[in-house]
Amino acid sequence: MILTIDIGNSNIDLAYFDDNKIISSYEFETKKFSTSYEYALMIEWTLKRERLQEREVSGVALSSVVPSLTSSFIEAITYLFGNPPFVVEPGIKTGISIETENPKEVGADLICNVVAIDEEYGECGIAIDFGTATTFSVIEKKKFLGVAIAPGVGTATFALFEKTAKLPQVDIRAPETSLGRNTISAIQAGIVYGFAGLVDGIIERQIKELKHKPVLVSTGGWAKRIVPHSKYLRDKIIDPFLTLKGLYYLYLKNL
Numbered sequence: 001m002i003l004t005i006d007i008g009n010s011n012i013d014l015a016y017f018d019d020n021k022i023i024s025s026y027e028f029e030t031k032k033f034s035t036s037y038e039y040a041l042m043i044e045w046t047l048k049r050e051r052l053q054e055r056e057v058s059g060v061a062l063s064s065v066v067p068s069l070t071s072s073f074i075e076a077i078t079y080l081f082g083n084p085p086f087v088v089e090p091g092i093k094t095g096i097s098i099e100t101e102n103p104k105e106v107g108a109d110l111i112c113n114v115v116a117i118d119e120e121y122g123e124c125g126i127a128i129d130f131g132t133a134t135t136f137s138v139i140e141k142k143k144f145l146g147v148a149i150a151p152g153v154g155t156a157t158f159a160l161f162e163k164t165a166k167l168p169q170v171d172i173r174a175p176e177t178s179l180g181r182n183t184i185s186a187i188q189a190g191i192v193y194g195f196a197g198l199v200d201g202i203i204e205r206q207i208k209e210l211k212h213k214p215v216l217v218s219t220g221g222w223a224k225r226i227v228p229h230s231k232y233l234r235d236k237i238i239d240p241f242l243t244l245k246g247l248y249y250l251y252l253k254n255l
């Protein structure tokens, strides 16, 4: 059994892989100030749910974009399993060449996303990750060509609520019309149809800069709220496990 852990800025996602398949997954809110013992407790709870002993987990793989948690999780994993995890970090084998100016600064989750696309979907693709940020990572023939980073759906909505006196927090779902006739549906229209337009605008530009037709794969917690309203994504794949799968493939490449 291999345990993969993806630490994002909103959620920590875990998945157990057996024989190259995800047999179970868990999602916890990213609590940025817990101790390594509390993170160990969280992992241990999932082991209990799986009726697994620590010794039945032959490896742990970690992707993190929250530096303060990375070291705590390495401590927690070493404490629980007796060995440190494989960590996505500069210097590991990825099988792709990162063509950005400073490859070391590219988020581990973005690398996982494009590796998963390369392994499972095609040699030219765009991974659209609707997380705390909305990211568009592009891979073509084993080259990570670049990424576009926009605010996340929840992040933008929260900022709108925080920065305005009279706009409330709203449930992010598509309203009937873009002609909002009350404050709630007006904000919903702006967020859902606004992000659908943002997504289409960026994908359109990236497609124009590619030599081959990219496969479009969405992931991230907000995907299912936005994808149906995007002309480029509405009938395309949403793979909630894209990042964890990429992490698993990276683990295998570094055995």
Ligand SMILES: Nc1ncnc2c1ncn2[C@@H]1O[C@H](COP(=O)(O)OP(=O)(O)O)[C@@H](O)[C@H]1O
Pocket (backbone or CB within 6 Å): 007, 008, 009, 010, 011, 012, 030, 130, 131, 132, 133, 154, 219, 220, 221, 222
């Ligand atoms: N299963 C889900 N169903 C609905 N909303 C979700 C789900 N998972 C996450 N979300 C929402 O999507 C947001 C982004 O989640 P996620 O993609 O895990 O972010 P990150 O990868 O940045 O940690 C979360 O803040 C949460 O509100």
Ligand SMILES: CC(C)(COP(=O)(O)O)[C@@H](O)C(=O)NCCC(=O)O
Pocket (backbone or CB within 6 Å): 008, 009, 010, 065, 105, 106, 107, 108, 109, 110, 131, 132, 133, 134, 135, 147, 149, 152
């Ligand atoms: C852009 C991100 C914050 C997205 O993370 P998430 O939304 O999953 O929390 C993360 O990929 C990151 O911290 N990247 C580093 C900057 C870069 O990739 O250029």
Ligand SMILES: [K+]
Pocket (backbone or CB within 6 Å): 008, 109, 129, 131, 220, 243
């Ligand atoms: K993510």
